[in-house]
Amino acid sequence: MGKDTALGAPPLETKHFQHNSAPEWLRDGSPHVWRPYTQMQTAAPALPVVTAKGVYLTLADGRELIDGIASWWTACHGYGHAHIIDAMAKQLDEMPHVMFGGIGHEPGYKLASRLAQLLPGDLDHVFFADSGSVAVEIALKMALQYWLNKGKEGRASFVTFRNGYHGDTIGAMSVSDPEDGMHRIFKGHLKEPYLLDIPASVEELDEIDRFLADKYKSIAAMILEPLVQGAGGMKFHDPEVLTGLSDIASKYDILLIADEIFTGFGRTGSMFACEQAGIVPDIICLGKALTGGTISLAATIARSHVYEAFLSDDPEKSLMHGPTYMGNPLACAAANASLDLFETEPRFQQIKAIEGRLKVGLEPCSDLERVIDVRVKGAIGVVQVDDLGDIDWLREEAIRRGIWLRPFGDIVYLTPSFIIEEQELAQLTGAIVSLLSDWNERAL
Numbered sequence: 377m378g379k380d381t382a383l384g385a386p387p388l389e390t391k392h393f394q395h396n397s398a399p400e401w402l403r404d405g406s407p408h409v410w411r412p413y414t415q416m417q418t419a420a421p422a423l424p425v426v427t428a429k430g431v432y433l434t435l436a437d438g439r440e441l442i443d444g445i446a447s448w449w450t451a452c453h454g455y456g457h458a459h460i461i462d463a464m465a466k467q468l469d470e471m472p473h474v475m476f477g478g479i480g481h482e483p484g485y486k487l488a489s490r491l492a493q494l495l496p497g498d499l500d501h502v503f504f505a506d507s508g509s510v511a512v513e514i515a516l517k518m519a520l521q522y523w524l525n526k527g528k529e530g531r532a533s534f535v536t537f538r539n540g541y542h543g544d545t546i547g548a549m550s551v552s553d554p555e556d557g558m559h560r561i562f563k564g565h566l567k568e569p570y571l572l573d574i575p576a577s578v579e580e581l582d583e584i585d586r587f588l589a590d591k592y593k594s595i596a597a598m599i600l601e602p603l604v605q606g607a608g609g610m611k612f613h614d615p616e617v618l619t620g621l622s623d624i625a626s627k628y629d630i631l632l633i634a635d636e637i638f639t640g641f642g643r644t645g646s647m648f649a650c651e652q653a654g655i656v657p658d659i660i661c662l663g664k665a666l667t668g669g670t671i672s673l674a675a676t677i678a679r680s681h682v683y684e685a686f687l688s689d690d691p692e693k694s695l696m697h698g699p700t701y702m703g704n705p706l707a708c709a710a711a712n713a714s715l716d717l718f719e720t721e722p723r724f725q726q727i728k729a730i731e732g733r734l735k736v737g738l739e740p741c742s743d744l745e746r747v748i749d750v751r752v753k754g755a756i757g758v759v760q761v762d763d764l765g766d767i768d769w770l771r772e773e774a775i776r777r778g779i780w781l782r783p784f785g786d787i788v789y790l791t792p793s794f795i796i797e798e799q800e801l802a803q804l805t806g807a808i809v810s811l812l813s814d815w816n817e818r819a820l
C-alpha cells in the first residue's frame with residue numbers, strides 16, 4: 377500500500393464526490409489506471425459500475441442510474457439485450473477469434489454483405505478495423521493511396537471542418553479541429569489540413585467552391601461528420617448543406633469521406649445520416665453503435681471506384697493494412713445481432729418518439745438565462761450554455777438525481793438508448809431541467 381501512496385493515488389473523495397463504500401478494486405486500482413481525457417491530479421474518482429442492464433447502470437453501492445448517453449453513444453439497444461448476448465455466447469463457444477489474413481469466417485463475411493446492402497449506392501467494399509480512430513486512419517490512407525495508384529502525385533492534403541472530431545490517433549487528430557478541438561495542444565506539431573467552416577446555409581456554399589477551385593489539385597479528400605458533429609460540440613447542419621458539400625467535392629474530383637462513427641445506426645433519425653442528404657460518400661467510416669455497444673469493432677467502406685483503384689497485377693497497389701484483430705468473429709457476431717434488432721424491433725419509431733420527447737422535455741431549459749441553445753435531432757438532445765463551469769459539480773448533481781451524464785465543452789446532452797421508455801426519458805429530461813435551473817442560479 378505504501379507503494380500506491382508513493383505513486384500518487386488520486387483522491388477517492390473530493391469536494392463534490394464521496395464514496396461511502398468504494399469497493400476494494402477501485403481503491404487498489406485507482407493509482408494504476410490512467411483514465412481517458414482526465415487530469416489525473418484533480419479528477420473526481422471514477423464511478424464504480426458493477427452491472428449494466430437496459431438503460432440502467434448499477435453502482436457498487438447498489439444505486440441505479442439511468443444512462444443518458446448510452447456509453448459514448450454505443451449502446452443503442454440498451455445494455456445486455458438478450459439477442460446480442462446469445463449470439464455472442466454462441467460465437468464465443470465456437471470461435472472467439474481467428475486471424476483475418478488468409479482466413480474467412482461466416483460472421484465477418486455475412487456482416488460485410490449486410491453492411492453493403494444497408495449502405496446507400498455502391499458503398500460495397502468493407503474493410504474491418506478495431507476502433508473508430510483506426511477506421512478513420514484507414515480512410516485517410518485509402519484516399520492518399522487512391523491517388524497514388526492512379527498516378528496522381530500531388531493529392532496529399534485533406535479538407536476538414538471546424539468543430540470536426542475524427543478520433544485520437546495522430547492521423548485522425550490531424551484532420552480534427554486543430555484550434556477548438558481537444559487536441560489543440562498539438563497545434564503546429566501535426567500536418568495541417570485545410571480547415572473550413574461548415575456553411576450555415578446553402579447560400580454560403582459558394583465560398584467553399586471558390587476556395588477549392590484554387591486548391592483542389594493538392595487535395596486527396598474532404599472529411600466530415602454528416603449532419604451532426606459529435607465530440608466537437610454536437611453541432612448540427614442541414615441536409616441541404618451536406619448535399620452541397622458533396623456536390624462540390626465531386627465537382628473537383630475530391631474524395632468525400634463521411635465519418636458516421638457517431639451518426640451511423642439510427643442516431644440522427646435515419647440508418648445513416650448521409651441518407652437524409654441523398655448523398656453517397658466515396659468512403660464511409662462506421663464504429664461505435666456497430667456492435668450495439670458490446671465490443672469494439674469499426675469499418676471503413678469504399679465505393680466501387682475507390683476499391684477498383686487498388687486492383688492491379690502489381691502487389692504494390694494493394695491496401696497494406698491489417699489490424700491483428702481485424703474482423704474479430706465475436707465482434708462481427710455482435711454486429712450481425714445488432715443489425716437483426718434494427719429489422720425485428722421498432723427502432724425508427726422509437727427514435728422518432730424520442731425526438732419528440734426530447735424537444736418537449738428539454739424545452740424549459742431555453743428559458744434559463746445562461747442557456748444559449750436547445751436543439752434536438754433524432755435521438756440527440758443538446759443544451760448549449762455560455763460556460764459549464766464546474767463539470768464535477770454538474771456530474772455529481774446528475775448522479776444525485778439518479779442519472780448519468782457527461783457534459784463537455786459548453787454542452788449538456790442526451791443520447792439515450794433507443795429502447796428507453798417514455799417515463800425513463802422524462803426522468804432524464806426532468807433531471808436536466810432541474811439540474812440546469814440550479815446551475816443557472818448558482819452561477820449568477
Ligand SMILES: *Cc1c(COP(=O)(O)O)cnc(C)c1O
Pocket residue numbers: 507508509510512541542543544601606607635636637638639663664
Ligand atoms: C468516437 C468517434 C471517433 C473515434 O472512435 P474510437 O472508437 O473512439 O476510436 C471518430 N469519429 C467520430 C465521429 C467519433 O464520434
